[in-house]
Amino acid sequence: MRTHHIGVREVASIGIIFIITKIFLPLQRLLTDNGGTAAWIIILIAGLLCPLIWWGVRGVLRNGTQGSTLITATEEIWGPYLGSMVNLAYFSLFFIITFTVLREFSELLTSDILLRTPLKVILLSLLITAAIVAYSGIEAMGRLCWLTIGLIIASVFITLVGGLMTHSEPNALSPFWGTGRTHVLTMGIVKSSLFSELLVLGFLVPRMRKTEEWGKAAWWCMAISSIVLFSTTIVYLYVVPYPTATRLNVPMFEISRIIIFGRWIQRVESLFLIVWLLCAVIKLSIAIYCCASTLSQMLRLPRTQPLIIPLSIIIYSFALLPASEMAAVAWDRDILRTYGSLISVCLPMATWLAGTVRRKWRQP
Structure with missing residues (x-):
């Protein structure tokens, strides 16, 4: 398999966009449903636990042969049969991410922006564009992410600042523990699956020229992603206090609609719409590439x-399975973001442990 090199900036940018795109979906509302005024604590705990995913991925890669990816190293450690089952779980995670994000973004466009456009047309438009980007390869996607990451972060920052300037509730975080300390702490551990997309590092870091730069790219990715997810959640609580925060369908879009920068600058959501669509297409392209890359390595x-x-056709079919927008959100909330950590945290950690034990047994 021909491989090319990418740098720290490209790896970090791909990981950041792959993780933070969920802020443009009902993420903040779902966190508020779980934690109430303590939704920010849930995302804080999840951010503190996300290094476990990276440590597991790094351990798997180091126990494989030089140049192995997460998929090939997993098969080397567990063997062809058990390793294929673990890799199939990774594929399932990326596949679920792909079709749920595709359906949720399409529903957002249909319900709030392009009201008269059929859902299937929007699905196909997003999917075809994402497939073309994915077909260009990981190097092209890395450069695209590096070129657009600044614009995406800037649009998020302007939206948050504008929302706080327009309206802010001083006592938005009271009571401190929201729905209860035990429940909030439990949800913080469960919602570590919000960072399941960090598994993409298992495909990216082996392509870097220097192994000593792996950590630099990973920590930049985790730090910026955690800050973005945390800041959007806590600002949302200030702008739209609980319990109203549990009723908005797409929080970031609703915040952008109420922004008023003086008398002559209002209704700025149209300025950010293109950026958010670009972010959605990039995330879909990364997810499609990870699905295809996982299968290609499993099939050698x-x-x-x-x-x-062919994967894009299957993804389109699965995106039509949820009966409604709320059903698609429920799949994301109840399946992906509840059990995703079992795949993204437990499987790499178990593989790392198995690889370490195997290596020690083979030493004379």
Whole structure:
């Protein structure tokens, strides 16, 4: 398999966009449903636990042969049969991320922006664009992410500042523990799956020229992603206090709609819409690439691109399965963001432990 090199900036940018795109979906509302005024504590705990994913991925890669990815190293450690089952779990995670994000973003456009456009047209438009980007390869996606990451972060920052300037509730975080300390702490551990997309580092860091730069890219990715998710959640509570915060469908979009920068600058959501769509397409392209790359490595195919088109057709079919927008959100909330940490945290950690034990047994 031909491989090319990417740098720290590209790896970190891909990881950041892959993780933070969920802020444009009902993330903040779902966290508020779970934690009430303590929703920010849930995301804080999840952010503190996200290094576990990276440590597990790094341990797996170090126990594999030089140049191995997360998929090939997992098969080397567990063997062809058990390793294929673990890799199939990774594929399932990326696949669920892909079709749920596709459906949720399409529903957002249909219900709030393009009211007369059929859902299937929006699904196909997003999916075809994402598939084309994914077909260009990980190097092209890395450069695209590096070029757009500044614009995306800036749009989020302007939205948050504008929302606070327009309206802010001083006592928004009271009571401190929201729905209860035990419940909030439990949800913080469960919602560590909000960072499940960090598994993408298992595909990216082996392509870097220097192994000593792995940690630099990973920590930049985790730090910026955690800050963005935390800041959007806590600002949302200040701008839209609880319990009203549990009733808005797409929090970030609603915040952008109420922003008023003086008398002549109002209704700025149209300025950020293109940026958010770009972010959605990039996330979908990364997810499609990870699905195709996982399958190609499991099947030992020399190239990833031939799998992108058939996978896109299957993704489109699965995106139509949820009966409604709320059903799609429920799939994300009850399946992906509840049990995702079992795949993103437990499996890499178990594989790392198995690889360490195997290596010690083989030493004379």
